[in-house]
Amino acid sequence: MKMYLNSIFADPERTARLVDIAKTSLWPLLEGAIMNTIPLTIISFIIGLILAVLTALARISHVKFLQIIARIYVSAIRGTPLLVQLFIIFYGLPNIGVTIDPFISAVIGFSLSVGAYASEIIRAAILSIPKGQWEAGYSIGMSYTQALKRIILPQAARVSLPPLSNSFISLVKDTSLASVVLVTEMFRRAQEITAANYEFLLVYSEAALIYWVICFFLSVLQGFMERRLDRYV
Amino acid sequence: MISIKGLYKQFGQLEVLKGINLEVKKGQVIVVIGPSGSGKTTMLRCLNVLETPTKGAISIEGQSLDFSKSVPKKSVASFRRLTGMVFQNYNLFPHKTALENVMEGPVIVKGEDKTTVRKKAQALLEKVGLGDKIDYYPAQLSGGQQQRVGIARALAMEPEVMLFDEPTSALDPELVGEVLKVMKDLALEGMTMIVVTHEMRFAREAADEVIFMDGGVIVERNKPEEIFTTPKEERTRKFLNMIQ
Numbered sequence: 150m151k152m153y154l155n156s157i158f159a160d161p162e163r164t165a166r167l168v169d170i171a172k173t174s175l176w177p178l179l180e181g182a183i184m185n186t187i188p189l190t191i192i193s194f195i196i197g198l199i200l201a202v203l204t205a206l207a208r209i210s211h212v213k214f215l216q217i218i219a220r221i222y223v224s225a226i227r228g229t230p231l232l233v234q235l236f237i238i239f240y241g242l243p244n245i246g247v248t249i250d251p252f253i254s255a256v257i258g259f260s261l262s263v264g265a266y267a268s269e270i271i272r273a274a275i276l277s278i279p280k281g282q283w284e285a286g287y288s289i290g291m292s293y294t295q296a297l298k299r300i301i302l303p304q305a306a307r308v309s310l311p312p313l314s315n316s317f318i319s320l321v322k323d324t325s326l327a328s329v330v331l332v333t334e335m336f337r338r339a340q341e342i343t344a345a346n347y348e349f350l351l352v353y354s355e356a357a358l359i360y361w362v363i364c365f366f367l368s369v370l371q372g373f374m375e376r377r378l379d380r381y382v
Numbered sequence: 383m384i385s386i387k388g389l390y391k392q393f394g395q396l397e398v399l400k401g402i403n404l405e406v407k408k409g410q411v412i413v414v415i416g417p418s419g420s421g422k423t424t425m426l427r428c429l430n431v432l433e434t435p436t437k438g439a440i441s442i443e444g445q446s447l448d449f450s451k452s453v454p455k456k457s458v459a460s461f462r463r464l465t466g467m468v469f470q471n472y473n474l475f476p477h478k479t480a481l482e483n484v485m486e487g488p489v490i491v492k493g494e495d496k497t498t499v500r501k502k503a504q505a506l507l508e509k510v511g512l513g514d515k516i517d518y519y520p521a522q523l524s525g526g527q528q529q530r531v532g533i534a535r536a537l538a539m540e541p542e543v544m545l546f547d548e549p550t551s552a553l554d555p556e557l558v559g560e561v562l563k564v565m566k567d568l569a570l571e572g573m574t575m576i577v578v579t580h581e582m583r584f585a586r587e588a589a590d591e592v593i594f595m596d597g598g599v600i601v602e603r604n605k606p607e608e609i610f611t612t613p614k615e616e617r618t619r620k621f622l623n624m625i626q
Contacts, residue, residue: 289487
């Protein structure tokens with residue numbers, strides 16, 4: 150630690166070099182975030198959320214077959230490491246002739262993961278809405294789908310917003326795993342930069358800082374959305 | 383207009399309704415009284431199929447459901463539109479304003495034009511004395527106000543019969559009167575109503591007939607003055623003695 154700090158501040162030439170690296174690597178890192186990390190996060194989360202709602206509905210349906218499919222899916226995804234899932238999709242599937250582009254592979258892996266975890270959040274949120282709300286919907290002639298869409302899901306959304314925001318923020322950071330399936334997102338950019346200059350501490354810290362800033366903005370957004378959804382309570 | 387024939391309802395081993403037969407004419411106001419567990423609420427919930435009867439048949443205004451066979455979902459939904467339900471706990475949609483609560487059924491279920499429905503909903507809320515509260519969320523309203531929105535919401539679907547499931551039981555005593563007044567006005571307008579309640583004054587003042595239920599059957603049915611002063615059945619007498 151002391152040696153590292155000394156090497157920076159005692160040697161003006163080294164200081165200048167580090168400042169220069171920090172500056173020149175900022176744009177490539179941001180580019181990785183903008184071109185890959187952020188789109189990967191958003192696309193995977195949206196697909197994952199759709200999967201999650203469908204899975205949650207299957208779990209609470211009265212159709213045994215759907216329940217079983219949903220249970221197996223959630224169990225398999227939660228019971229295996231995300232890293233292993235990504236390896237199976239990207240490196241494993243070509244063995245049976247299915248070759249998928251790195252970005253798409255990552256989207257598939259992350260969507261499946263979000264779908265499984267968020268389905269439990271959404272299922273709990275749906276079950277937390279009092280039965281009387283379904284009945285009130287039915288009593289004015291609504292069908293199951295109408296009651297679900299108009300009455301239950303909007304209220305469940307409010308309940309599930311905090312835990313879903315958690316999942317979203319986790320996903321931003323989990324996308325760094327996409328580096329191992331050759332997606333040039335922010336962390337893979339960082340690895341490429343350090344491969345040339347060996348300044349691991351500086352460049353990885355810089356990447357960490359950018360992750361932090363992104364997540365900070367998401368927290369602010371979460372607070373804003375919570376206030377909006379809480380307006381009726 | 384309403385006819386219930388041989389209605390049975392079983393929850394697991396527990397038989398709650400043991401053969402209900404009931405005829406109600408258009409415009410009649412029927413008050414259902416009885417001890418808790420007598421099946422009053424279950425009978426009401428069977429009328430709009432929130433509970434599916436084990437067997438028996440119900441018909442309202444010519445539409446009938448025979449529960450001895452399996453009943454298709456579609457006919458349940460259209461059957462439900464004949465009845466308007468007012469719940470003990472109001473069950474308003476908390477994420478919608480009073481006006482939106484009332485508009486929801488006509489707009490979403492009947493697919494009516496929003497501007498027309500808005501006017502109709504506004505008129506209904508004025509009718510229940512809430513013309514100045516249309517943009518309030520349920521959480522901003524008192525229990526009595528919420529229940530009146532509940533009544534307006536049910537009326538918006540223009541039902542043939544209004545079902546009230548202990549509409550004032552969850553209310554603070556001073557708020558009961560405002561809800562009962564709305565119900566009395568409805569009765570005077572000629573609405574067909576079946577009301578499960580413990581409000582004997584309402585029964586005396588607004589009911590055409592009172593039904594006493596006990597143990598899953600209708601024990602006695604008579605005009606309010608008769609049933610309250612000279613009940614025919616021993617069980618009715620005992621119950622009335624206990625609550626008065």
